[in-house]
Amino acid sequence: MRSKLCIWGLAVAVALGGAAGCARHPSQEELNRLEEARKAAALAEKELEAKKKEKASLEAKVSKKREELRKLEAKRDAVKAKLGGK
Amino acid sequence: MRWGYIWATVLLLGLSSPLQAAQRKMTYEEYRAELERALKRESEAKAAIAELEKEIKALKEELRRLEERIAAVKEEIYSLIGTDEQGVRAFQAQVEEIGKEVDALKGLSPDDLFWKKKELKEIKKRLEELRGSRIAALPEIDERLTALEGALAQIWAKVPELPSPGHYTVLKGDCLWNIAKKKEVYGDPYMWPRIYLANDQITNPDLIYPGWELTIPRGVKENQHLVVFGEWLSKIAGYEEVYGDPSKWPKIYEANRDQILDPNLIYPAQVLEIPRD
Numbered sequence: 351m352r353s354k355l356c357i358w359g360l361a362v363a364v365a366l367g368g369a370a371g372c373a374r375h376p377s378q379e380e381l382n383r384l385e386e387a388r389k390a391a392a393l394a395e396k397e398l399e400a401k402k403k404e405k406a407s408l409e410a411k412v413s414k415k416r417e418e419l420r421k422l423e424a425k426r427d428a429v430k431a432k433l434g435g436k
Numbered sequence: 437m438r439w440g441y442i443w444a445t446v447l448l449l450g451l452s453s454p455l456q457a458a459q460r461k462m463t464y465e466e467y468r469a470e471l472e473r474a475l476k477r478e479s480e481a482k483a484a485i486a487e488l489e490k491e492i493k494a495l496k497e498e499l500r501r502l503e504e505r506i507a508a509v510k511e512e513i514y515s516l517i518g519t520d521e522q523g524v525r526a527f528q529a530q531v532e533e534i535g536k537e538v539d540a541l542k543g544l545s546p547d548d549l550f551w552k553k554k555e556l557k558e559i560k561k562r563l564e565e566l567r568g569s570r571i572a573a574l575p576e577i578d579e580r581l582t583a584l585e586g587a588l589a590q591i592w593a594k595v596p597e598l599p600s601p602g603h604y605t606v607l608k609g610d611c612l613w614n615i616a617k618k619k620e621v622y623g624d625p626y627m628w629p630r631i632y633l634a635n636d637q638i639t640n641p642d643l644i645y646p647g648w649e650l651t652i653p654r655g656v657k658e659n660q661h662l663v664v665f666g667e668w669l670s671k672i673a674g675y676e677e678v679y680g681d682p683s684k685w686p687k688i689y690e691a692n693r694d695q696i697l698d699p700n701l702i703y704p705a706q707v708l709e710i711p712r713d
Contacts, residue, residue, distance in 0.1 A: 376467035384467060387474035394481035401488040408495040415502040422509040425575055429516050432573035 517570045527571045531580055534562055538587050549591060550599040550655055554677070560588060601634070602652035606644050621652055626665040626704035633705075656707050661688075663706040669699055678710055687711055 376384070462470070514520050519527070537559055541552060549556070566572055567581055604615055612632055617625035632641045634653045644650075656662045661672055669689055674682035689699045691711045696702060 374464040375461050376464055380467060380471075384471050384474065387471055387478065391474045391477035391481065394478045394485065398481045398484050398488070401485050401492065405488055405492050405495065408492060408499065412495055412498050412502065415499060415506065419502055419506050419509065422506060422513070426509055426513050426516070428575045429513055429573045432578065433516060433570060 513574075517573060519571055524571060524574065524577075527566070527569065528577065530562075531566060531577060531584070534559055534566070535580070535584055538584055538591070541591050542587065546594050546596045547599040549595045553595060556588070556592060556595070560592075563588065597657055599654045601654055604631075604650045604652050606646050606648040606650060608646045610644065610646070612638075612641050612644065615650070624664065624704070629703070629705040630662075659710045659712060661708045661710050663702050663704055663708060665704045667702065667704075669696075669702060672708070 514524075517524070537555075541549065541556065541559075544552065563581065563585060567585075572578055572581055602621070604618075604621060606615070612628035613625045616622045616628040616631060621627075622630070628641070630653055631650055632638050634651045635648075637648060638644060638650075661675075661678060663672070669685035670682040673679045673685040673688055679687070685699070688708055688710060689696055691709045695706060695708075702708070
């Protein structure tokens with residue numbers, strides 16, 4: 351009776367262990383691939399940030415140059431008007 | 437008893453290792469989801485980069501066009517005013533030089549300004565010359581010149597027709613000749629008639645008394661000339677600030693017939709009217 355109980359206990363323990371520990375896991379190669387993909391994504395995002403900054407800087411420069419051109423054109427028109435009588 | 441040990445060991449082995457593995461290892465489904473997420477992040481970022489690169493290229497092109505346009509408009513302005521950047525800078529330096537002189541004159545009293553009339557006229561002349569240049573059509577220079585012209589006009593408005601006269605208290609032993617000779621009076625004894633003519637209490641120029649308070653007239657009006665020792669009419673007419681032409685002396689003579697009996701005889705301290713055209 352006692353030995354039967356032990357055998358049943360052993361079976362339950364093995365069954366429980368199998369159920370909990372035998373789910374499918376990624377291989378080391380797959381894990382490496384995931385790591386590579388993560389790094390590539392981070393790199394692309396970093397490059398994207400740099401491009402955004404470059405664009406913002408260029409937009410600011412363009413805006414400044416537009417204003418400079420507008421002022422210069424106004425100045426040229428004023429000079430023309432002033433020299434109209436000369 | 438022996439079976440009890442075996443049972444306990446197997447139970448421990450069966451339960452503990454899967455629990456530990458669950459803590460440090462992801463499942464295959466989690467792995468797939470994580471991989472997809474990373475790949476999606478990368479592809480989205482690359483797509484956005486491609487889009488941004490197009491925009492950056494367009495912005496660089498626009499910047500280049502703007503710079504070309506700016507250079508062209510600058511060139512157009514310089515061509516209109518007939519100089520280059522260096523010419524404008526040199527012109528601005530001249531304007532600023534006048535600005536400094538005007539600032540220095542602003543703080544002077546009306547009497548001090550009276551004695552600076554020549555300087556004021558000189559500044560006015562230089563401003564007029566600058567105003568005549570095409571460079572003065574530049575808005576910033578036009579504005580500065582207008583401000584300086586305004587400031588100069590304000591200074592001119594403060595210049596009195598004649599400065600305040602001085603005063604002198606007669607001391608024992610003084611005579612008009614000696615008083616006029618004193619540095620703080622005229623520094624020129626030949627100027628004594630000015631004191632005589634300006635002080636009604638002097639009936640006889642050889643008789644003045646200690647304690648008398650004498651008025652010492654200073655300067656002359658704009659269209660007048662104060663004769664000093666060693667001058668004659670053609671010499672006066674030849675002065676730049678008079679006519680700049682000695683042959684015009686008869687104009688002075690005609691305008692002062694009441695005090696010039698002989699054009700060859702004029703006297704120190706005479707105040708002559710200088711008629712203008």
